[in-house]
């Protein structure tokens with residue numbers, strides 16, 4: 129017995145207006161300062177008719193345990209019946225953990241578990257509104273939380289923190305800065321490819337991953353000359369959400385295990401961090417899943433497709449302006465050589481190791497990390 133889990137996805141032009149049909153009495157919006165300053169928060173609020181709306185608008189990149197606990201304390205006696213995560217992966221992930229903390233104050237922070245029913249949404253509705261097209265957090269039941277003391281990232285998970293509704297309005301992503309677009313789209317592509325070869329792959333994740341690769345690569349190719357085009361933005365937005373649903377119902381792999389560790393040690397964006405490893409991970413895994421890689425490569429946009437998946441991914445990264453080597457990511461080689469041992473240690477804490485199609489040893493990781501600099 130297995131499950132396919134997904135929120136109700138509301139997508140396309142004017143998707144935000146769906147908020148008007150939801151019965152909400154007290155709403156908590158969890159977001160970040162950029163969103164509240166940019167006018168996006170007000171645009172969302174215009175569709176909320178609840179008499180009582182509170183906002184936590186200071187979620188930072190890669191939210192920490194302390195920041196989330198602080199937010200819960202500030203919410204105090206306000207008792208929302210609806211929680212909205214508005215923003216990129218950080219705000220949506222923070223909203224998931226805040227939902228858990230508000231609904232189960234009797235439990236400790238890391239008591240969130242997928243293994244038993246906790247009644248988290250018994251008294252709450254949970255809505256995710258992404259303002260980037262990449263993390264897929266709106267369709268996943270995982271949240272990444274950082275421990276600021278040692279940079280470790282904890283992956284928290286429960287089907288009960290899956291949003292009830294994911295609202296994909298292209299106007300939310302059409303004004304994204306170019307750097308955010310390239311990082312988030314690369315993250316989404318990595319989700320789709322890793323889900324397609326994961327040890328937990330299944331017919332549902334397969335179909336979503338294939339369509340996601342097509343939508344993300346074609347959409348990005350078209351957006352290059354017309355970045356605010358709503359149709360093309362919608363393609364990447366839907367593709368990223370499908371990729372999120374694919375990995376959420378399958379698993380991530382080694383590029384995410386390495387990327388989480390690398391991003392934590394060198395403070396690089398998540399999309400850049402997973403993307404930089406993806407070609408080497410494909411090269412390493414190829415012996416275990418060559419046919420699957422050939423299949424998914426056929427879904428690449430013809431503008432970017434090459435003779436094999438590794439080359440197609442390199443072509444995508446170059447097209448998006450992302451690095452293939454650590455020096456090109458602005459990292460000093462000596463510092464990299466000194467600290468790559470920490471990356472290797474941390475990477476074995478990720479679930480990406482479990483889902484990867486080929487077993488990974490410490491010497492395999494050392495070899496991949498050594499190949500990340502220009503020879």
Ligand SMILES: [Fe+2]
Nearest residue numbers: 263315319402
């Ligand atoms: Fe990711």
